Amino acid sequence: MTDLLYLDDSYLRKFKARVLDRTERGIILDRTAFYPGGGGQPADTGRILFRGIESNVIGVERGTLEHVIEGELPDIGEEIEGIIDWERRYRIMRTHTAVHVISGVAYQNFGVKITGNQLYDGRARVDLSFENLSRELVEGIIEESNQVIRRDLKVRVYYLTKEEFMERPDLMRVDPKLYEKYEKIRIVEIENFDAQADGGTHVRSLGEIGKIVLEKYESKGRRNKRIYVRVENE
Numbered sequence: 001m002t003d004l005l006y007l008d009d010s011y012l013r014k015f016k017a018r019v020l021d022r023t024e025r026g027i028i029l030d031r032t033a034f035y036p037g038g039g040g041q042p043a044d045t046g047r048i049l050f051r052g053i054e055s056n057v058i059g060v061e062r063g064t065l066e067h068v069i070e071g072e073l074p075d076i077g078e079e080i081e082g083i084i085d086w087e088r089r090y091r092i093m094r095t096h097t098a099v100h101v102i103s104g105v106a107y108q109n110f111g112v113k114i115t116g117n118q119l120y121d122g123r124a125r126v127d128l129s130f131e132n133l134s135r136e137l138v139e140g141i142i143e144e145s146n147q148v149i150r151r152d153l154k155v156r157v158y159y160l161t162k163e164e165f166m167e168r169p170d171l172m173r174v175d176p177k178l179y180e181k182y183e184k185i186r187i188v189e190i191e192n193f194d195a196q197a198d199g200g201t202h203v204r205s206l207g208e209i210g211k212i213v214l215e216k217y218e219s220k221g222r223r224n225k226r227i228y229v230r231v232e233n234e
């Protein structure tokens with residue numbers, strides 16, 4: 001079992017860990033700060049150091065938590081230092097929290113849920129099921145999202161039991177079946193604004209996002225709409 005350090009500290013960029021297992025192309029660690037991908041957020045990249053050797057972490061497999069290594073592999077039982085490519089990860093954190101702000105504005109004003117999103121380094125694709133969406137409405141949602149960001153609200157992470165969670169349908173922004181396998185549900189809350197079940201990494205307060213810029217709006221059919229946004233420094 002790998003202890004997932006990023007769940008409780010999204011700002012951890014360096015950590016020490018022990019190698020539990022080795023595969024042909026990577027290693028399993030007893031603890032990690034590398035995000036393994038999921039929920040639209042890509043896996044982290046970075047480096048590991050051991051015995052004065054430096055190898056690259058080019059990805060993490062979500063299911064097995066195998067850190068895919070480019071370069072020499074450490075031995076089983078060896079201690080390594082892991083270092084996340086922080087600039088990339090921090091832009092992804094800003095982007096992820098930005099998508100939650102957009103999601104909150106769309107949900108509160110129109111009762112609309114996001115049906116999918118894909119985060120990239122500083123950019124995001126957001127899919128909405130929203131029949132009457134127009135470019136003007138999207139521009140309004142982005143403008144309101146930027147007003148929320150300027151309030152610099154705090155972001156906090158906490159856990160609910162499955163029973164507590166099942167009484168809060170407002171926290172479920174994706175198919176409730178996806179939560180069934182979890183005993184504890186991790187909630188990401190933007191104080192006094194929005195809360196939802198989420199396993200990703202986020203900034204501590206909205207001011208860190210900067211501002212959201214709308215790049216593109218596409219209608220993919222009667223209900224399905226897609227927007228592309230990026231985050232910029234304010």
Ligand SMILES: [Zn+2]
Nearest residue numbers: 039096198200
């Ligand atoms: Zn999220």
